[in-house]
Amino acid sequence: MKEELIIAGFGGQGVLSMGKILAYSGIMQDQEVSWMPSYGPEMRGGTANVTVILSDERISSPILQEFDTAIILNQQSLDKFEHSVKPGGVLLYDPNGITHTPTRKDISVYKIAATEEAAKMGNAKVFNMIVLGSYLKIKPLVKLENVVKGLQKSLPERTHKLIPMNEQAILRGMEIVEKCA
Amino acid sequence: MTVEEIIKPENLTYKKSPLLTDAPMHYCPGCSHGTVHKILAEVLEDLNAQENSIGITPVGCSVLLYNYIDIDWIEAAHGRAPAVATAAKRLYPNKHIFAYQGDGDLAAIGTGEIIHTCNRGDNVTIIFINNGIYGMTGGQMAPTTLLGMPTATTPYGRDPKLNGYPFKVSEIMAQLPGTGYVTRQAVHTPGAVRQARKALKKAFEKAYAGKGTSFIEIVATCSSGWKLSPVDSNKWMTENMFPFYPLGDLKDVE
């Protein structure tokens, strides 16, 4: 198994922490992982993206041009990364703020209304966990129990009481993800 | 009475500190370094610190200080002795750590290190030799050169428009909360030497006791650089240096 994934959106959407939780979940089931963010001034209020690789074997390049999956959380990132999905790959996006929807026909496109759902749940912070849930529904690469372990590892102790809420958000994301025609 | 009869322990009135080595000093006649080295060796002996001290030598005339006093030494890069001393003290908090620096090393190239060491209050002793000139490189202007004073790079005398003003280092160090003891001394008369020795011992004791950085400035002569005889150097220093760099304690925190 090898999954090459990019998560891209605005800074503050939890892009990096979502990647981190996924990477930690991979470690919990004995996979090799890498997490490579964009960094520096471009992260100050602008776009943020992170490349996450999960693999059963040693990982070569942490920097990639093509991805098995792209998780896209704003229009700029869609414009930038739609063409980086490998033919036959997956593009998952949140329609919030998207004016030009994906056009490629050689990939599977999924939609997750995570911004809307997080607002309904009354907690904007679980947004990225809803997205993570929808991704895991499409690609069940890590078990939910290992995601919970990943959350325990990557969140500070004082926030561990919030883990059940995050778990709920993941399950909700799994429920509401839609495949686009 | 024969010579043998005279040379007896009970007749001993003065002796060289055993911490001073037998290496002949390389300093010019009339230079203050030798006297300061002597009282430094005596103070280390008084404090029983030979086995428990590390000295840091500078770049400048006193670079070879390690040849003259029988303790462990580190020779630092130009101006960096206080940083070296900081590390040694943090790693050996129960040792006497001191740096010995001239006015080029401490007050020009090493200004950053001395200010921040004193401002952190690292419990080290800094011995600052201020003779208002660069001795080793051949008598060029120092930050502490007096106005009007001729040097190799101020042949017509130091002009503030061209060269700025003489730098009162001890006054600045006394302002910093990290210093516990700041004093200015000289070694031009037997009385001054006794006083400087007392101050130096106090500086070591206070730093060792964790009272912050001890900073002891010695206003010193440089007969070669000043182009004066040793006797005239002392006279010139008394008349010109002391009014601008007055002797005495600037700060003594209990």
Place this chain on the structure above:
Amino acid sequence: MRELRLMKGNEVIAEAAIRSGCDAYFGYPITPQSEVMETLMELRPWEATGMVVLQAESETASINMVYGGASCGKRCMTSSSSPGISLMAEGISYLAGAELPALIVNVSRGGPGLGTIQPSQADYFQATKGGGHGDYHLIVLAPAAVQEMHDFVFLGFDLAFKYRNPVMILADGVIGQMMEKVELAPQRPRWTDEEVVQLNGSWAVTGKKNRDRHIITSVELDSLKFENFNKKLVEKYAKVREQEVRYEETLCDDAEYLIVAYGTSARIGQKAMELLRTEGIKAGLFRPITLYPFPEKELAARSKQLKGILTVELSAGQMIEDVKLSVGHQLHVEHYGRMGGMIYTPNEITDAFKKMINR
């Protein structure tokens, strides 16, 4: 039980420093490696192991604090990024000149000048050919994974004390900022003061007790004596070249062409090699792990079967000089690089590779 963590390269430097029994870290913040000191300050190792962590007023002060601490016979280190390492160059030369062991980490960024905070490998010359003045060499380790950032802290200290010579870990912004799985070593106790005397007491300043005084210095005004000292260093470096070469070969046995790359570029280059192999091109990867000593004999031996080499560096081409010196002028050696903080993708490398083959 193995202790596995997901960590950034910079964070793992801090964690490994503590676990390696490091006595002191002195540093000054600079992007992209400020997490090293931030992590140390958060972990407060002075409570657990007694390790000193101090934010100095400059890189100049940092390296001279390392000099002071190393003189004391203790395990001391600093970390910085390219412009900061330039400021430290004087102190590094003094460390080499006084034969002091120390660990210096460069998480390099693009230059010259203030340059960019994005990743780069343009400090190869500085790290391997000098940087400071005088006839000296650093032992230079180039990690290509976060795990190696961890392992090379231990190795770096061990080599530094074995040869009484400063060691540099030459990383870059990618390795510093990326997270990977790391297996952490158990805590190695710091040396006690008695152990420092026992192990390093033949040269370190520990207080003159029951022996002649020790003087840590790099000055010697007698030219003949200093030439003899220079000769001693030359012998030391010859021994280092003989004993400490480290490198890694991947799919080289049947290779007709090689990618030679270190650090991050070796990772990206490996992916490029995998892509080339799927197209039936017999490409291999040769990764120097020690940049000094450079694996020249090993690369020369491998070159006999080759038709060409592509060196891949995030620079205008620096390591390529050592590659050419190793394989001689009979073999075609070509450089492919990006600069200014730009990073190539594996596909860019495969394109450059195919151009080379077709030339």
